[in-house]
Amino acid sequence: MIDRLLMKLRARDEISADEEEALRAAVGEIVRHPADVTFIPAGKLLHSSTLLIEGLIARYKDLSNGERQITELHVPGDFADLHSFTLKFLDHSIMTVTPSVIVQVPHEKLQAITENHPHLARVLWFMTNLDAAIHREWVVSLGRRSALKRTAHLFCELQLRLGIAGLATERGYALPITQTVLAECLGLTSVHVNRVLKELRERGLVEFRSGRVTILDLPTLRRLAEFDPAYLYLDKRPR
Amino acid sequence: MIDRLLMKLRARDEISADEEEALRAAVGEIVRHPADVTFIPAGKLLHSSTLLIEGLIARYKDLSNGERQITELHVPGDFADLHSFTLKFLDHSIMTVTPSVIVQVPHEKLQAITENHPHLARVLWFMTNLDAAIHREWVVSLGRRSALKRTAHLFCELQLRLGIAGLATERGYALPITQTVLAECLGLTSVHVNRVLKELRERGLVEFRSGRVTILDLPTLRRLAEFDPAYLYLDKRPR
Numbered sequence: 001m002i003d004r005l006l007m008k009l010r011a012r013d014e015i016s017a018d019e020e021e022a023l024r025a026a027v028g029e030i031v032r033h034p035a036d037v038t039f040i041p042a043g044k045l046l047h048s049s050t051l052l053i054e055g056l057i058a059r060y061k062d063l064s065n066g067e068r069q070i071t072e073l074h075v076p077g078d079f080a081d082l083h084s085f086t087l088k089f090l091d092h093s094i095m096t097v098t099p100s101v102i103v104q105v106p107h108e109k110l111q112a113i114t115e116n117h118p119h120l121a122r123v124l125w126f127m128t129n130l131d132a133a134i135h136r137e138w139v140v141s142l143g144r145r146s147a148l149k150r151t152a153h154l155f156c157e158l159q160l161r162l163g164i165a166g167l168a169t170e171r172g173y174a175l176p177i178t179q180t181v182l183a184e185c186l187g188l189t190s191v192h193v194n195r196v197l198k199e200l201r202e203r204g205l206v207e208f209r210s211g212r213v214t215i216l217d218l219p220t221l222r223r224l225a226e227f228d229p230a231y232l233y234l235d236k237r238p239r
Numbered sequence: 240m241i242d243r244l245l246m247k248l249r250a251r252d253e254i255s256a257d258e259e260e261a262l263r264a265a266v267g268e269i270v271r272h273p274a275d276v277t278f279i280p281a282g283k284l285l286h287s288s289t290l291l292i293e294g295l296i297a298r299y300k301d302l303s304n305g306e307r308q309i310t311e312l313h314v315p316g317d318f319a320d321l322h323s324f325t326l327k328f329l330d331h332s333i334m335t336v337t338p339s340v341i342v343q344v345p346h347e348k349l350q351a352i353t354e355n356h357p358h359l360a361r362v363l364w365f366m367t368n369l370d371a372a373i374h375r376e377w378v379v380s381l382g383r384r385s386a387l388k389r390t391a392h393l394f395c396e397l398q399l400r401l402g403i404a405g406l407a408t409e410r411g412y413a414l415p416i417t418q419t420v421l422a423e424c425l426g427l428t429s430v431h432v433n434r435v436l437k438e439l440r441e442r443g444l445v446e447f448r449s450g451r452v453t454i455l456d457l458p459t460l461r462r463l464a465e466f467d468p469a470y471l472y473l474d475k476r477p478r
Contacts, residue, residue, distance in 0.1 A: 043469065061379045064465055069382040071375040083372075086365035086478050091372055091470035114361055118354045125364045126325035128371065133322075133330055135374035136310040140300045142381035143308040143426030187382030226303055230282065231330035239325050 001103060002027055004077030004165045005051060009123055011164050012130075013239050019120040026109035027051065033096045040094035046084040048104040052076050055100025056177065060184065061092045070185045072134055073097070073158070077165040083128045085110045098176050122239045133231040142187045145225070150186055151196045153225035155206050155213055160229055170218050176211035240342060241266055243316030243404045244290060248362055250403050251369075252478050258359040265348035266290065272335045279333035285323040287343040291315050294339025295416065299423065300331045309423045311373055312336070312397070316404040322367045324349045337415050361478045372470040381426045384464070389425055390435045391464035394445050394452055399468055409457050415450035 002023055009015050015023075028048065033039055033055075040050065042061075050057075057074040059081075071092060074080050080094050085107050114121040137157070141150040158175065162168035183193045201207045205221045207214040215221065241262055248254050254262075267287065272278055272294075279289065281300075289296075296313040298320075310331060313319050319333050324346050353360040376396070380389040397414065401407035422432045440446045444460045446453040454460065 059375070061375075063379070063383055067383045069379045071378045083368040086361055086368050087372070087472060088474075088476045088478075091467075091472070092375060111357075111361075114353075115357045118350075118357075118360075121357075121360065122325055122350075122353055125367070128364070129322040129325050129367055132367065132371035132374055133326070135371055135378060136298070136300070136331060138378050139310045139374060139381060140302075140308045142378060144302055144306045228330075233326060233330070235327075237327045239327075 008077040008164055013123050022117050026105045028104040031102050033100050035096055035098050038093050038095040042093045043089055045089050048106045049082050049084055050080040050102050052078050052080055053101040056097040058097050059092050059094050068184045075161050126239045137231045147188055147196050149225050152221050153227055156222050156225050156227040172214040175213045247316040247403055252362055261356050265344050267343040270341050272339050274335055274337050277332050277334040281332045282328055284328050287345045288321050288323055289319040289341050291317050292340040295336040297336050298331050298333055307423045314400050365478045376470045386427055386435050388464050391460050392466055395461050395464050395466040411453040414452045
């Protein structure tokens with residue numbers, strides 16, 4: 001159940017058998033949600049963190065004019081809200097983008113990990129810092145990358161993050177989301193996203209169709225996006 | 240030396256005398272930097288984290304076309320790179336925006352805190368999650384807020400963050416930065432920032448002049464920005 005989490009962690013550090021056991025013991029029951037369900041509303045007091053097993057989840061904020069900004073997409077093996085362990089409630093909401101399978105990890109179990117497994121606690125701390133690094137990269141994309149480069153960058157990011165979870169190759173990956181959701185990640189309108197997708201396809205770089213991203217030319221796509229994977233911390237240093 | 244850090248922490252949780260002592264013992268020597276110095280370049284292996292005592296510091300990334308995006312501004316009492324404790328190197332650079340006084344906190348001392356003071360370790364973990372919350376709010380601003388609202392939002396954020404450190408009132412605060420730096424935070428051009436500042440002044444909301452932000456009407460400024468301070472987690476819950 002936590003295999004994809006372990007793949008994600010072990011891409012960054014050694015996790016001992018003892019630590020793996022502590023993680024397995026911390027996991028609660030499986031819950032299934034359909035698509036488009038806000039299962040963690042902003043402001044709700046939380047007593048557990050959510051680990052995504054299957055599906056796609058988004059953190060988001062809505063503005064008063066009805067516009068939505070997604071601040072991160074979560075792939076299997078990600079905690080959707082490991083940060084709620086220290087924040088206690090979230091300033092944003094979390095929704096399923098596709099039908100999703102999740103498990104809850106009670107905060108009291110995470111607290112026990114911080115008290116009995118300091119290295120594993122640092123690895124979990126690292127995981128929330130990795131989310132922050134992804135946030136910063138989105139700040140750079142939204143602030144300074146053109147719509148074309150920004151979209152290309154997101155496709156590169158998801159290719160790598162899904163790849164670590166065994167869910168993408170260099171040829172592509174399933175991404176069963178609408179252009180509206182893509183627009184909500186990219187700070188664009190759906191119409192603008194549609195135009196950008198056309199240009200990426202016509203340039204022979206990437207195709208997004210029928211819930212699938214088909215990568216036609218990964219090196220050129222990465223060059224266009226100025227994609228530097230350093231922010232995903234795929235080095236293996238002791239945390 | 241760590242008084243502003245303690246003010247920031249105690250606005251969010253109880254810090255015991257014992258924990259305060261552990262923090263004081265972790266702090267190394269004072270270093271002074273002039274303005275505009277990149278003292279932590281991206282990719283450099285780090286063995287200590289930097290606490291800002293006086294001044295203003297920015298995390299940033301440069302793109303190949305020479306454009307810069309600042310991803311967070313740090314005020315006194317902030318760690319500029321507490322996240323480097325688990326990341327080991329940064330995917331972005333850190334520079335002084337104004338002349339700054341910093342102290343180094345060796346990672347081995349932080350590691351000892353995670354092993355001997357689990358509650359204090361959770362508070363420090365929380366601090367990096369607070370940075371991530373600020374990143375998310377900037378994602379929302381850059382993705383969905385107009386240039387006017389986005390600028391208003393940044394002024395509201397800094398008023399509150401500097402206020403916690405005793406460096407702002409509801410009337411305003413010192414912000415000795417250029418319009419270029421402001422533009423690099425806001426994903427705008429300097430010319431655009433200049434126009435927005437004029438509009439904010441003409442609306443009687445806020446004035447940015449000679450390195451000072453003078454707040455003329457805080458409630459209306461906050462309403463314009465849709466500023467909800469929930470993301471700064473000024474509740475006092477045990478972490």
